[in-house]
Amino acid sequence: MGAGHGHKLHFHGHSPLHRAPAHLKVLGLLGFVLLVVATPKDWFAAYGAYLLVLVGVAAVSAVPPAYLLKRLVVETPFVVFALILPFAATGPRTEVLGLTVSEPGLLAAFALLAKGTLGVLASLLLAATTEPRDLLAGLERLRLPQQLVQIMGFMIRYVDVVTDEMRRMRIARESRGFTARDPRHWPVVARSAAALFIRSYERGERVHLAMVARGYTGRTPATRHPRSAPGHG
Structure with missing residues (x-):
C-alpha cells in the first residue's frame, strides 16, 4: 500500500x-x-x-x-x-x-x-x-482542494483492498452452496453489500485514528511531483 x-x-x-x-x-x-x-x-x-x-x-x-x-x-x-x-x-x-x-x-x-x-x-x-x-501530484500543482486530492488518493489506495474483500465474501458464499440465480437471492447479495460497506467504513475509521495518532493534521506528506521536463529528475 x-x-x-x-x-x-x-x-x-x-x-x-x-x-x-x-x-x-x-x-x-x-x-x-x-x-x-x-x-x-x-x-x-x-x-x-x-x-x-x-x-x-x-x-x-x-x-x-x-x-x-x-x-x-x-x-x-x-x-x-x-x-x-x-x-x-x-x-x-x-x-x-x-x-x-x-x-x-x-x-x-x-x-x-x-x-x-x-x-x-x-x-x-x-x-x-x-x-x-x-x-495526484499533478492535481495538487493545479491547486485542486487538498481534501479532494486526499479522498482520491485513499480511493486509489484502497479500491484493491475493498475489491479483494468482496471477492473473499463471494468465495465464502459459493463455498456454502449459494449462487445468485434469480431475484429471490437478491436479499442475500444486498446483505453482503451492506456488510462490505460497514467493514470498509470501520476500516476507514481505524486508518484515520492511526493517522491522527501519528500526527496527521489534515495534510498528507508531500507527494513526489512529476518531472517538469523529460530527462530531468
Whole structure:
C-alpha cells in the first residue's frame, strides 16, 4: 500500500507521453473534452479528426490498442442508451437498414456515441500513461482542494483492498452452496453489500485514528511531483 502501489489502468512504459508532466496531461484532457462536448452534433468531420488525434496519441504512447479497447467496455450503458434513442425520440422519421427511426434521435445517438467514446478513450490514455501518485501530484500543482486530492488518493489506495474483500465474501458464499440465480437471492447479495460497506467504513475509521495518532493534521506528506521536463529528475 505504499507509494509504489500501482493501478490496473496504468500501462508501464517509457514513451514521451509517460514522461510528460501529469498536470499538463490533465489540462490537455480537460481542454480536449470541453472541445468535444462543444462540437455541434452534425460536424462529422470534426469527430473524425478528434479520433485521428487520439489514435496518434495512442501510437506515441505505445499503449497496445487491445489494452484500451478492453477497457472501453465501461461505456456500455451509454451505448445501450444510444441504441434506444433513434426508436424512442420523436420528430421526422427515416429508414435505416429496413428500420424506421427518428432522424433527431439518430443524430443524438451518433453524438452521444462519438462524444462518449472520445472522452472515455482520452481518459483511458491519461490513466494508462500516468501513475496514480503522479496524477495526484499533478492535481495538487493545479491547486485542486487538498481534501479532494486526499479522498482520491485513499480511493486509489484502497479500491484493491475493498475489491479483494468482496471477492473473499463471494468465495465464502459459493463455498456454502449459494449462487445468485434469480431475484429471490437478491436479499442475500444486498446483505453482503451492506456488510462490505460497514467493514470498509470501520476500516476507514481505524486508518484515520492511526493517522491522527501519528500526527496527521489534515495534510498528507508531500507527494513526489512529476518531472517538469523529460530527462530531468
